[in-house]
Structure formats: structure tokens, C-alpha cells
Amino acid sequence: xxxxxxxxxxxxxxxxxxxxxxxxxxxxxxxxxxxxxxxxxxxxxxxxxxxxxxxxxxxxxxxxxxxxxxxxxxxxxxxxxxxxxxxxxxxxxxxxxxxxxxxxxxxxxxxxxxxxxxxxxxxxxxxxxxxxxxxxxxxxxxxxxxxxxxxxxxxxxxxxxxxxxxxxxxxxxxxxxxxxxxxxxxxxxxxxxxxxxxxxxxxxxxxxxxxxxxxxxxxxxxxxxxxxxxxxxxxxxxxxxxxxxxxxxxxxxxxx
Amino acid sequence: xxxxxxxxxxxxxxxxxxxxxxxxxxxxxxxxxxxxxxxxxxxxxxxxxxxxxxxxxxxxxxxxxxxxxxxxxxxxxxxxxxxxxxxxxxxxxxxxxxxxxxxxxxxxxxxxxxxxxxxxxxxxxxxxxxxxxxxxxxxxxxxxxxxxxxxxxxxxxxxxxxxxxxxxxxxxxxxxxxxxxxxxxxxxxxxxxxxxxxxxxxxxxxxxxxxxxxxxxxxxxxxxxxxxxxxxxxxxxxxxxxxxxxxxxxxxxxxxxxxxxxxxxxxxxxxxxxxxxxxxxxxxxxxxxxxxxxxxxxxxxxxxxxxxxxxxxx
Numbered sequence: 001x002x003x004x005x006x007x008x009x010x011x012x013x014x015x016x017x018x019x020x021x022x023x024x025x026x027x028x029x030x031x032x033x034x035x036x037x038x039x040x041x042x043x044x045x046x047x048x049x050x051x052x053x054x055x056x057x058x059x060x061x062x063x064x065x066x067x068x069x070x071x072x073x074x075x076x077x078x079x080x081x082x083x084x085x086x087x088x089x090x091x092x093x094x095x096x097x098x099x100x101x102x103x104x105x106x107x108x109x110x111x112x113x114x115x116x117x118x119x120x121x122x123x124x125x126x127x128x129x130x131x132x133x134x135x136x137x138x139x140x141x142x143x144x145x146x147x148x149x150x151x152x153x154x155x156x157x158x159x160x161x162x163x164x165x166x167x168x169x170x171x172x173x174x175x176x177x178x179x180x181x182x183x184x185x186x187x188x189x190x191x192x193x194x195x196x197x198x199x200x201x202x203x204x205x206x207x208x209x210x211x212x213x214x215x216x217x218x219x220x221x222x223x224x225x226x227x228x229x230x231x232x233x234x235x236x237x238x239x240x241x242x243x244x245x246x247x248x249x250x251x252x253x254x255x256x
Numbered sequence: 257x258x259x260x261x262x263x264x265x266x267x268x269x270x271x272x273x274x275x276x277x278x279x280x281x282x283x284x285x286x287x288x289x290x291x292x293x294x295x296x297x298x299x300x301x302x303x304x305x306x307x308x309x310x311x312x313x314x315x316x317x318x319x320x321x322x323x324x325x326x327x328x329x330x331x332x333x334x335x336x337x338x339x340x341x342x343x344x345x346x347x348x349x350x351x352x353x354x355x356x357x358x359x360x361x362x363x364x365x366x367x368x369x370x371x372x373x374x375x376x377x378x379x380x381x382x383x384x385x386x387x388x389x390x391x392x393x394x395x396x397x398x399x400x401x402x403x404x405x406x407x408x409x410x411x412x413x414x415x416x417x418x419x420x421x422x423x424x425x426x427x428x429x430x431x432x433x434x435x436x437x438x439x440x441x442x443x444x445x446x447x448x449x450x451x452x453x454x455x456x457x458x459x460x461x462x463x464x465x466x467x468x469x470x471x472x473x474x475x476x477x478x479x480x481x482x483x484x485x486x487x488x489x490x491x492x493x494x495x496x497x498x499x500x501x502x503x504x505x506x507x508x509x510x511x512x513x514x515x516x517x518x519x520x521x522x523x524x525x526x527x528x529x530x531x532x533x534x535x536x537x538x539x540x541x542x543x544x545x546x547x548x549x550x551x552x553x554x555x556x557x558x559x560x561x562x563x564x565x566x567x568x569x570x
Contacts, residue, residue, distance in 0.1 A: 050448060052444070052448075071447070071452075072444075072447040072448055073447050073448075073449075073450050073451055073452050073453070076447075076448060076449060076450035077450050081448070081449075081450075082448055084444075084445070084448075088442050088444060088445040088448075089442070089445070090437070090438055090441035090442055090445065090446075091441065091442070092441055092553060093437065093441060097434065097437075100431075100434060101431075101434045101435065101437075101438045101446070101449055101451070102449040102450070103431065104431050104434070104435050104438075104449060104450055104451050105449075105450035105451075107431040109430070109431070111427070111430075111432050111459070114426060114427060114429075114430030114431070114432055114433070115422075115423050115426045115427050115430075116426070117260070117261070117264070117426055121430065122258060122260070124431075125260075125430070125431075128431070164449065165449075167449075168449055168450050
């Protein structure tokens with residue numbers, strides 16, 4: 001079943017076409033990769049899917065409903081959560097607060113209930129705390145829960161970003177270069193973790209990545225972007241042997 | 257009883273003990289009228305700085321017009337008690353609601369601005385409110401509004417202050433408060449986590465403005481007259497100093513800031529010309545040695561030396 005479909009999506013910044021005729025579909029439960037050289041428009045594509053930018057043309061449908069015109073927080077509430085290429089944690093807050101904040105859209109108690117500490121407040125807060133700790137355990141961060149986020153090592157900050165995105169209970173998780181800056185061993189662990197959370201949470205995942213071993217290792221299908229357009233799509237095996245992709249990555253002479 | 261409720265009860269009991277001691281001292285004549293007046297002023301300043309901290313410290317929206325909202329509350333409640341014989345509590349609430357409503361109306365357009373631009377817009381807003389009041393003859397214009405009944409007592413100020421402190425503390429420790437803090441920390445990430453950033457900015461602004469209005473009501477009923485010159489930019493600036501001095505994003509910090517500034521003001525009451533010089537020096541030194549404010553983001557109870565005092569739990 002199709003979860004996300006973007007059709008003919010384009011984004012112009014003045015005269016620059018950052019993304020043009022972007023056509024992508026993702027089925028429920030799939031793990032899809034989006035790769036391409038630097039500046040190909042991968043992050044712009046993510047920003048279009050999450051409402052940070054509005055597409056100049058085209059349509060984006062998620063779970064059968066259009067996402068065009070919605071604000072980023074509304075899109076998150078519909079079930080798309082993301083991480084950022086340049087980490088955007090709530091850096092002055094504790095690790096657990098970072099995760100708790102992302103529960104926000106599932107909280108039912110109102111402002112007055114929290115101020116006067118009535119009704120659902122205590123139960124829901126306890127539940128949020130419990131769920132946050134469970135998530136941190138998965139990412140091996142539970143022993144650092146009271147640490148200030150900016151003091152974590154780089155790899156741990158990346159993991160915390162994923163934990164925080166999961167706390168929003170998404171159907172579709174968008175990961176923007178989750179392995180950036182990680183060493184090969186950390187990347188291996190991350191691969192295992194992404195596979196595992198997909199099974200555990202029944203997630204659909206779309207990830208941008210430069211690390212080819214990671215992309216080829218876990219993605220079921222791959223889209224390749226260059227100059228804002230999709231130049232190839234298919235299984236990792238097909239992508240590896242696609243002349244267009246080889247040209248884009250290694251330069252035109254390589255095949256001529 | 258769970259941990260949070262226990263904690264609340266402890267704070268409440270400690271506050272009541274403090275109130276009892278102060279009342280005994282005031283009643284016994286140990287502390288005279290000068291002290292009583294300054295304690296009332298301190299309570300009002302604490303309400304102002306804590307409510308401003310909700311906007312500036314917790315939500316990270318730099319507002320410079322807080323005295324404007326105080327003026328709205330002061331005039332609204334004074335008119336109600338003086339001309340319409342409304343009970344004091346009702347007038348305070350009405351003053352708070354009026355300021356809150358204005359905060360809501362003004363917050364919606366201005367909170368789209370960021371940083372410096374928001375500061376300038378709110379600064380202008382505070383002045384607009386003051387000058388508008390100055391030109392309304394019904395409330396006495398520039399000469400001030402006279403004949404206000406003297407209703408504000410230390411008891412009133414103390415319990416309103418306690419309510420405000422609990423309100424802000426509990427708000428901050430809920431998902432809604434965390435949403436405000438997330439806006440301060442990183443607006444883009446907050447939005448990506450499903451937080452309606454505009455809603456929470458406006459909410460914090462309106463709540464802060466509402467409490468400033470209540471503080472204004474208390475302020476108006478301490479004297480027999482209120483005057484637009486009490487609510488100038490310098491007054492807003494004073495509250496800002498308290499917040500920055502204590503630490504943006506710390507309730508205990510705001511209380512400390514208000515205590516220090518009110519204390520210094522009272523101590524230098526005889527030398528008004530030196531007061532601003534000393535304030536400025538204090539601020540310069542603070543920015544050099546403790547730019548995050550006395551308490552930073554922390555509450556007193558989270559500080560290491562306090563924890564050690566309590567016997568090193570945790």
C-alpha cells in the first residue's frame with residue numbers, strides 16, 4: 001500500500017530550480033534511500049515533504065491526503081517525523097527533555113489541567129516519562145538521560161535525534177544523513193538499529209545518506225537525484241550498475 | 257501521595273511560614289511602614305519579573321513592553337474600583353484579563369518578528385499604550401488618575417504572588433511549558449516535532465501580559481494616584497534587568513533578581529542620582545563574569561551546593 005506519493009514536485013528559488021519534477025512513491029513498511037551528489041537537492045526534497053518549503057508546483061500525498069499547504073507541525077501531527085542533516089537538538093536541555101518535547105502532539109491534558117495539576121496531568125506525565133526512558137534505552141542513552149544534550153558525543157547526538165523523532169510516533173521517518181560524521185563501526189551499529197526500529201515500530205523509512213555501504217546495505221529501493229531531478233530509481237543492484245548514476249558520481253568520461 | 261505533589265506541599269508550607277514570620281514582624285512593629293511598602297513593591301516586582309521571564313526567558317521572545325501591560329491592568333482595575341465600586345479581586349482579574357486580551361491581539365502580528373525586531377516592536381507598543389492613556393481625559397490624562405481606594409496590603413500581594421509563582425512553575429513543568437522552551441531552543445526543530453510555535457509564542461506572551469496586568473492592579477491600589485510616567489520604557493527596562501540578572505529561564509532566578517533590584521533601590525532611596533549608575537555597573541560586571549545570570553537556566557533546588565546542603569541526595 002502506498003504511504004507517500006510526490007508527483008511532479010518542483011521548487012524554485014528565484015531563477016534556480018532546486019528540485020524539478022520530483023516523482024517519488026514509498027510503500028508502507030519500505031526502507032527507501034535517496035542519494036545524489038552534493039547540492040543535488042536531497043535536503044530540499046526533505047524540506048518539501050515536511051512543509052518547511054512549499055512546492056512551486058506538484059502534489060504530495062501522505063496516507064491518502066494532500067500535504068501541500070500544511071505547516072511543518074501539522075505534517076508531523078499527520079505522522080511524518082524527521083532528523084536534520086546539521087543536528088538540531090534542543091541543545092541546552094537534558095537528553096530526556098529532548099525526547100519528552102517530541103511527545104507533545106500526543107498529549108491530551110490542557111493548559112489549565114497542567115497549571116492546577118488536575119485530572120490527566122499526573123498519569124500522562126508519568127506515561128511520557130516512561131515512554132521517553134524506553135526510547136532512550138533502545139538508543140543506549142538511558143544512562144545519560146539527565147545530561148545536557150550539547151555535551152553528548154557526536155554519535156550520541158545523532159542517535160538522540162532519531163530517538164526524539166520516534167517520540168513523535170510517526171508512520172514515516174525521514175532521516176537526513178544519519179551516519180554523517182560517524183566512524184565505520186558506529187555506522188554499522190546504526191544500520192542494525194535502523195533495521196530494528198523499523199521492525200519494532202512498523203515504520204516506513206526514507207533516508208538520505210552519503211555512506212554507500214549503509215545505503216546499499218539496508219535500503220530496498222533507491223532514488224538518485226542530480227541537479228534536482230531523479231536520474232535513476234531501483235534496487236541497490238540496479239543502481240550500482242546504472243550508467244547514469246556512475247556518470248553522475250564519477251564524471252562523464254568514465255562511460256564514454 | 258506522589259513526589260510532585262509532595263514537592264508542591266513543601267514549597268507551599270515554606271511560603272506560609274515565611275508569610276507568618278513577615279506578618280508577625282510587621283504586626284509587632286519590628287518592621288515599619290517603609291519595610292511594608294518595600295515588601296509590597298517586592299511582591300509586585302516578583303510578579304512582573306516572573307511573568308516577563310515566561311516570555312523572555314522560557315519562550316525566548318524578547319519583549320521590552322512589559323510595563324505597558326502593567327499600565328493596562330493598573331488603569332483598568334483602578335477605574336473599576338473607583339468609578340464602579342467593583343470588589344478588589346474582581347478588578348484585579350478584570351485588569352489581568354484586559355492586559356491578556358491586548359497581549360493576545362498584539363502578540364499575533366508582532367510575534368512573527370524575531371530577536372531585535374520583536375524587541376523594537378514591543379518597545380514601541382509599550383510607549384503607544386502609555387501615550388494613549390496619557391491622552392484619555394477620562395482617566396486623568398498626564399496628571400494621573402486620582403482617588404483610587406487603598407486596597408493593596410501585604411497579604412494580597414503575597415498570595416497573588418504565590419499564585420503566579422505556582423502557575424508559572426506548573427505551566428513550565430508541563431508539555432505546554434516544554435513546548436515554549438523548545439521554541440526558545442530551536443524553533444525549526446520545535447516545529448518539526450509537532451509543536452505549533454506561533455500558538456505557544458502567543459500563549460506565553462498573553463499569559464505574561466495577563467500577570468503583568470494583575471501586578472499593575474496591585475500597584476495601582478497601593479497609592480491614591482497612578483500616573484502614566486510610572487509605566488515608561490525605563491520601567492520595562494527595570495523588569496528586564498531583574499530577569500537577566502537572575503537568569504533567563506529560572507523562576508528562582510527572577511525572584512532573586514527582583515529581591516536584589518528592589519533592595520538596591522530601597523537602600524539607595526536617598527541617593528536617586530547614583531541608582532542608575534550602580535545598576536549599570538552591576539549589569540556590566542554581571543555580563544563579564546556571569547553572562548547567563550545569577551542562576552542561569554537552573555532553579556535554586558537544582559544547584560549543586562543546595563543539593564549538598566540538603567544532604568547530598570541524588
